Amino acid sequence: MPITPYVLQPEWEWPITIALFIAGVAAGTYSVMGLMHFAGDARDRVVADRLGLIPFPLMLIVPILLIIDLGQPERFLNLIFRSPGAVERGPSPFMLNTNSPMSSGGYVITIFAGFALIAFLDSLRRTRGWNVPLVGMLEGNKVWLAIGELLAITTSAYSGVLINVTNQGVWGDTFLMGALFVAFSELSGMAVAAIVAGRAKALETALAVRTGLFWFAAISAVLLVLFLAGLAAANDGSLAALTLSMLVGPAFWIGAVGLAILVPLVVVGRPRMMPGPERLTLIGALVLVGVLAFRYAMFFSAIAYAAS
Amino acid sequence: MTANAKGMFVDTSICTGCKACQVACKQWNELPMENEAAVRNHTAFTGDSYDNTGHLSATNWRHVKFIEQIGPDPKTADRSDARWLMMSDSCKHCEQAGCLEVCPTGALYRTQFGSVDIHQDVCIGCRYCVGACPFGVIEHNKSTGRVNKCILCQDRLEQSDTTACAKACPTSSITFGNVDDLKKMASDRVKSLHAAGQSSAYVYGWDLGNSGSINAGPNKGAAVRDVEVLGGLNVFYLLLDKPEVYKLPTSPGLPQRNFAPSAGVALISAAVLGVTGLAAFRRRRIAGMPAAE
Secondary structure (H helix, E strand, C coil): CCCCCCCCCCCCCHHHHHHHHHHHHHHHHHHHHHHHHHHCCHHHHHHHHHHHCCHHHHHHHHHHHHHHCCCCHHHHHHHCECCCCCHHHCCCCECCCCCCHHHHHHHHHHHHHHHHHHHHHHHHHHHHCCCCCCHHHHCCCHHHHHHHHHHHHHHHHHHHHHHHCCCCCCCCCCCCHHHHHHHHHHHHHHHHHHHHHHHHCCHHHHHHHHHHHHHHHHHHHHHHHHHHHHHHHHCCCHHHHHHCCCCCHHHHHHHHHHHHHHHHHHHHHCHHHCCCHHHHHHHHHHHHHHHHHHHHHHHHHHHHHHHC | CCCCCEEEEEEHHHCCCCCHHHHHHHHHHCCCCCCHHHHHCCCCCCCCCCCCCCCCCCCCCCEEEEEEECCCCCCCCCCCCCEEEEEEECCCCECCCHHHHHCCCCCEEECCCCCEEECCCCCCCCCHHHHHCCCCCCEEECCCCEEECCCCCHHHHCCCCCCHHHHHCCCCCEEEEEHHHHHHHHHHHHHHHHHCCCCCCEEEECCCCCEEECCCCCCCCCEEECEECCCCECEEEEECCCHHHHCCCCCCCCHHHHHHHHHHHHHHHHHHHHHHHHHHHHHHHHCCCCCCC
16 A cells, blocks of 8 residues: 555645635636637626636736745745756756646646636726737637636646645545546636626526536536545545544535535525525535635645544 | 665664664754754653654654564563564665655755755755655755755765764664665675574565564564565665564555546546536527527
């Protein structure tokens, strides 16, 4: 069994949890906006344009939190540009270690932030009439959209794959972390769409968003069950650390399972429970809280594992 | 493996637990007390064992483990099976080093001697390497914001000297040299111990073909055999009991074992989510709800 109880803690706690939650929401929001552009129609334009305003400001917060969590924040550029001291990495001015999810993830997040900026400017152009040179040329460009979607998905997966590639209990026990983080990130994006559609009273978009919420929650539930089965199969105490410890157990059950998964499943399964857009906004907000609890439970589970 | 890789063979059968290696390491590398405040209130040491530091850390690059096996019931007078196992532990300078593999900045690197060293001027303190090491060796130093561990006395090796711990060891429990020579020495030592009736001896770090059975302590009678770990350890051990008794993992893995599967499954789940999301918007259109425009 590769996981050992002797591994020390990387001490990735609140700043990392919040940063990667925000990055997940930004990526999920961008992704749902892309879905609306690909498969929606004119009725979804209002919501899609508003969604386009969200990822970029969020992506501005992410690096700030990630950088202040570093032991040597002033050296953060060493992630992208090779430090002169790292002579073993060759003559390239760039630093890329393809064996390290953190190294490749740094590039993906940076490039995704660029796409989020373009979406932001495009939404400003549409909603406020701002004249942004060149951005209008990308309108309706499906190739551009597809690349943006791919980057959003990779950003969604990033933090899951990152903690999957460790020897920490819970984190490294299965190879489902990436998939799980993608699912919860997309779920958070659909939750943001629910909030925006509810506030905009975009009833027809809300109909599709409700269906999306239901199915994204269902897929997340399936992945979560597979993940828990994987932890049980590992038989190293990680399942108990995640689900029964006082540190993360309540967040896991109440937040990740209750708010993020059961709330959309139950409410969408019974449409009479949710007649108006105000309720959809509330559901979206609850799901977002649930996704934050999921992130907390996952990041802090390594501490719970070590304590057990 | 690096040609002429340097390393250390730690023969725990002749370690007396004197801690000269710990002191030499602290002294040569100018490592501070782990918790200086604890020194002032006399709680700096474990206090319940001759194992005074308890673990490796950013400031304890070498740690002498004391494993006290006092028979099945310490309350009884029967101490016929009582024994202490000692082991001087440090970074193993793995051939496949998880810490080095995940380092995103190139701060961790393989030296010309095959050891794993840290460019302190490159490390950003992201701490990814900490969770990657299956032995719990490398740690974040909060006072410097960087990570630290044993660097196999790189500065001494560059001067053709031996490591400080090996030089200080009074019983030659720690031997420094070429890894190929050390492997032969280790195998010879295991065979001589077996010939002398110490059948527990085996090598942790390389599979040199030795096997035996534990002849004392709680695991008496259990079979043991040489264990190759992470492609081989440049600092490796002769042990007298199961690896877990020394708090060593039996079969540690590189964290990268999860990289491709994790990314692949993430991509598949993203595709499923994408198709489902597209269907959510398409279905409404198919359901015959015309666009408002």
